[in-house]
Amino acid sequence: MKILNCGIVALATLLATTSLASAEGELNIYNWGNYTSPDMIKKFEDKYKVKVTITDYDSNDTALAKVRQGGSGFDMAVPSQNYLPIWIQEGLLLETDPGKMENFKNVAKEWADPEFDPGRKYSVPWAMGIVGTVVNTDVYKGDINTWGIIFNPPDELKGKVNVVPEMIDVMDAAILYNGGKKCTGDLTILKKVRDTLLAAKPNWIAMEYGTIQKMGSGDFAASSDWNGSAFRQRLANPKIHFGYPKEGFVNWSDNLVVLKDAKNVENAKLFQDFMMDPENAGMNSGFHRYANGIAGSEKYMPADMKDAPEIKVPDEFKSVGVPSQTCPPDVQALYTKIWTELQK
Structure with a gap:
């Protein structure tokens, strides 16, 4: 025993x-x-x-x-x-x-x-997925395939734009909008990025993640967003469409x-x-x-x-997609500095 x-x-x-x-x-x-x-x-x-x-x-x-x-x-x-x-x-x-x-x-x-x-x-x-724009085309009927929707909103969208506050996504978008490359440490480009973000912020209504609900309810008329989120928004409201920014977007x-x-x-x-x-x-x-x-x-x-417009990238935009990558620590630090200023 x-x-x-x-x-x-x-x-x-x-x-x-x-x-x-x-x-x-x-x-x-x-x-x-x-x-x-x-x-x-x-x-x-x-x-x-x-x-x-x-x-x-x-x-x-x-x-x-x-x-x-x-x-x-x-x-x-x-x-x-x-x-x-x-x-x-x-x-x-x-x-x-x-x-x-x-x-x-x-x-x-x-x-x-x-x-x-x-x-x-x-x-x-x-x-x-892809980081792009999402727009309610009942509110704005112009070109949605541009980061200008976020960084230089047309009059119809001013005060109705949300930005999903994923730092690297927003920084990448602003860099591409200003003609730079992902993970750039070019201070000339980054100054333009900083100025672009600070100038755009007064035109935004929010910096939130909850876009599926708030785009659908009409609280937001446009947002930076991910394509799967945009897909779900369109299923709730067919007037909501995903844009592939011609300046470049991240896969x-x-x-x-x-x-x-x-x-x-x-x-x-x-x-x-x-x-x-x-x-x-x-x-x-x-x-x-x-x-x-x-x-x-x-x-x-x-x-x-199978053929959803949010999943199937149009031929004319396939060449402007860039892969997501890890930026060097010194570049990350620069991005964080700009991001911290934007949060004030």
């Missing part, structure tokens, strides 16, 4: 030190708000008997700051590709090797070995990662593999209305996504 008791104690001790023991039944995901399909989560919960809790954040900076503090209690997060190298360099992520998971075969070739996560050692695709992706201090590692790995299944990725895209990097997921998406 003593031998049996010792064995039980030893086994309990062993289990307590493994991720399997701590992972059983739970998964805590830290993600952008309104960005996760409830039906897809229920499917995962039912399949693996895991209770999923999702906590929202509203920006890359918010998420990074929270995770940097440590002890967040989250297992997973969904940083954008221009922030992901920072998470990796700062040792915030667990190397889960998604490239060796069963469903990695479904990752589209162009997303299998991205510059921001070579070999997919840490991340799997979640969604991808981005968000990616699912596991935190270094995750308590539920095995369940997190299961979820990464689960999200590389075409049916599950398609279900998620059907909710948030963005494309994803999983080949074959299209057939599981709503039919209206």
Whole structure:
């Protein structure tokens, strides 16, 4: 009997030190708000008997700051590709090797070995999109394919423009509008950017993330925004349209990662593999209305996504899209300085 008791104690001790023991039944995901399909989560919960809790954040900076503090209690997060190298360099992520998971075969070739996560050692695709403009064409009937909507609004839109306050997105847009290149440290360009932003701000009604609701309700008539958000707005109001700024726009992706201090590692790995299944990725895209990097997921998406103007970039604008990238720290510091002044 003593031998049996010792064995039980030893086994309990062993289990307590493994991720399997701590992972059983739970998964805590830290993600952008309104960005996760409830039906897809229920499917995962039912399949693996895991209770999923999702906590929202509203920006890359918010998420990074929270995770940097440590002890967040989250297992997973969904940083954008221009922030992901920072998470990796700062040792915030667990190397889960998604490239060796069963469903990695479904990752589209162009997303299998991205510059921001070579070999997919840490991340799997979640969604991808574009930063552009969104306009209620009942209010303004002119050209919406320009950052002038935001930085030099026509009279019809003055006092009715929102700016989604994702710092890098806004800085990129202002740089492209002023003829610069993404991640530029050119002080001449950045002075123009600063002046453009400060001059434009009095014409804005707000700097908020909640565009799906407020564009639909008419509180905003125009905004900088992401294409999936614009898609959902148009479904509610067909007069709302997405613009592809001719000065240039940024193509981005968000990616699912596991935190270094995750308590539920095995369940997190299961979820990464689960999200590389075409049916599950398609279900998620059907909710948030963005494309994803999983080949074959299209057939599981709503039919209206196939040729949606927010998803299918018009031929005349394909050449002006630029990929999102991580700017050098000294350039980031310059952007932050301008951004801080804009917030005053």
